[in-house]
Amino acid sequence: MKRLVTAFCFGIVGAPVAAAPLCDDFGFAGLLAKCNRGEVIELTLGSGVPLGEDRTLESGAYYEMEITSDGSAELALSGPDFFRAIWMDEIVINDIEIRPMAVDSFEFDDGGTLEFSFIAIKPGRHVLRIPGSTGESQMVTFTIQ
8 A cells, every 4th residue: 555655646757746836935825925826817708719728727826717708699608627626716797806605607698708716726627618519629628737
């Protein structure tokens, strides 16, 4: 058993398996510190428009996501597995801030932009997709490491 745990913890290359934090000193803000913020993630909802590019996120890092609908169709974005793998700080719609306990999906009846901020938590591959779609361009995969 000890040999199995050692192999798992040190991986194939012999170094400990762990994601590095985005900054060394979080200070009073903790994980919400400015130095712990990843790049803004932008997704576009539109009829026949690719949703976005697959991304790799660091567990423990703070991210902001902007989802913009062009209003060409009534579209939703669903991903309960992704939303359970993050801690959501807030959702902002028309300068109204919402602090949710849980989210399964967002639906846009008209054009507009939704912003939300979160901390990536649970490692793994998590998908956001347009419900009912089967095309690879209608989904985006987030790998949290």
